[in-house]
Amino acid sequence: MSFLRKKLDELRRPFDKGQKWEKFAPAFNAFDTFLFVPDHTTKKGAHIRDAVDLKRTMITVVLALLPALFFGIYNTGYQYFSQTGEAFTFMDAFLHGAWKIVPMIVVSYAVGLGIEFIFAIYRGHEVNEGYLVTGLLIPMIMPVDIPLWMVAVSVAFAVLIGKEAFGGTGMNILNPALMARAFAFFAYPTYMSGNKVWVSEASSVDAISGETILGSLAAGKEVTYNMWSMFAGSIPGSIGETSTLWIVVGALILIATGVGSWRIMIGGIVGAAVMGFLFNIWGANALMSFPWYQHLIVGGFAFGIVFMATDPVSAAQTFKGKWIYGVLIGVFSIMIRVFNPAYPEGVMLAILLMNVFAPTIDHYVIEANIKRRKKRLATVTAKSA
């Protein structure tokens, strides 16, 4: 370990202040601090600091994503083999999925981190860790057969327009991963929706129907999957979204470590359940009468509310605001599902919509605090007058 440390200190010398590669120090630091927590000591303020830092926080989210990712990889193969009718083992399915998905992850990280590094060097700040999460989220919310170049373009759009244009990590208004998906959705609709994209090779092999449950509901067809399949996730859909079971495991990791907001998650589930229940009573079409509890476990709702809505930068920041924000995401998710036949999934648009309104929600929550303070001042002034 000390050998490696010495080697690194040697390597970093040209990047030090006043040396020839000083400008590229953020790039070197990104690798250095990945291996070692730096030897920086406190200069101002409190002399001791908590063990937590942004790297640790972000890696925790990545850990929480892994169960759903591994299941998504397996499910990609499972959908392909079970629909073509070939005999297969667990390993076959997993390898088929990995063959499709690992390149997407590589492209997402390469393009996204590449842009992050360039901006860090250009702006002279350290590389922020936020993209470690975004870069994994993006492939997980894409259909499996999307061409890699589309992944690359969507990532570039999301990082450049969605994040860096606003000033980088911590400043963005919309969730960057959802920006990537929304961009792909509106730019390449034939690759992002319909009934031919959700299962590996569905567009080239006739035997495969790649229709999602929400898709068939919107088309007025019967749903052939049982509750357990919907919950466990052996259904077609975006890579990471299908298995509510493993998403719940991720959610528990986020809540147990305190990294993800349980207020947003619970709020979202309550909002969606109530909205679904109201539509059940109304029951004018197949999507409306789809049981409210099944709304929670099909499509991207579970993934969205656990991993996308809880992004602390684009969500509401106050505790009260988080409740309101979560509930409204739930309500709008189901409402968009039911009322928008062209696009039977609502959670992406619901979260993006609420991202935009999150600062407004916070504004009113904080305004209440300000009013209390002003009222107190008014009583004092009235008394002394």
Add this chain to the structure above:
Amino acid sequence: MSNDIKIRKGLDIKLKGVAEKTISVAPRSKKFAIKPTDFHGVTPKMVLKEGASVKAGEVIFFSKYSDRVKFVSPVSGTLSEIRRGAKRRILEVVIDADAEDTFMEHGSRDISKMSGEEVKEHMLEGGCWPFIKQRPYDIIANPEEAPKAIFVSAMNTAPLSADVEFLLKDRLDDFKLGLEAISKLSSGKTHVSVAGGGSGLLDGISGVELHKVNGPHPAGNVGVQIHHVDPINFGERVWVVGPEDVAIIGAFFRTGKFQADRLLAVAGTEAPNAQYYKMRIGSNVLDLVGKIPSSVRIISGDVLTGDQLANNGFVGYYHNVLTLIPEGKDHRMFGWMPFMDNHIPSMSRTSLSWLFPNKRYKVNTNLNGEERALVVTGEMEKVMPMDIYPMQLLKECMASNIEKMENLGIYEVAPEDFALIDYTNTSKIEAQVIIREALDLMIKEVG
């Protein structure tokens, strides 16, 4: 009882190296110093020149913008050096101490027969005024103003801080005298808060509002107590006095001498003897604890709010604790991984240390990460037991938006109230520095 305060938010950081409750008389320092930098916002105007001989309690400088506020020598001796920093700013006024003190005599006074104005004048003349601090802004009080209340927090909750009951147990009478004196400074109430779980040493105190405070740090911060008892509005002033300072003031009225003796808790894992020392304000660290290796950080004050000192530096004017902890200038391989390095305390549950709430930790000064943009939300609120949105206030402070800062409660906070935010926040921002700069801006713009 309605007078009690229950604090729920906050964090007790349990550290190793608690000062043992025995008292040694520290060897008398050869050099003492008064550091104008301890008095935030004060520009010193020197009265004495280098080489002048000085008595204990004799004025050595006064505040340029408030000439009634005088600063006196803690010992008698010779003013040997005025150490200056950048732009000739005075950093330390050093006094070579005589073996025995000769005091300026102000005469014993009977407080009960004095008016508020007389008490104030006597304190200003005797050099006791710097003990009176004001909120908002956390600076020495302006004697021309009238406070709506006076607060004394007779409890400490900061990590490794001195036990106030231990500080006061032998000078309870002076403490009561001091309370009687400062009570006369305001037409409003005088509030004294004590720790809920204490021994009841101060229970019988009369003439003041007594509050029992329960809860984790920062429950002992006077600003938190003010917020829960009588919050500060725009234009209002509250004066605060440290508990031992009250006793020093009391002794001054009793004897007529400015005898600024303190008990100093020497604490932290690197302290040669973690115990209490009896010493005079302005004592030299080298004389007190001896030679300390450079791999140790010497902090005058507690680990959250104190000032770093050199080995030959001088203990801060207001400080009751000297903390010595190791510097953390080393690398930790893959230390950013969740659940790694659980020997470092963490409020976040991404470390396992939260499973052991009663374990005491050895800490160092490593930043445990690097500064980043503010990303995580909701963590600052957990250590801010006031009806204030800390992150929003910090952001407005960074933007120097005065109206928004007022709206969000800048008058109710002091840097020390944001110390735990310094400690816990994921992005490693310096919240205390931001608040201090914002308060300075408010002094300039609003006053």
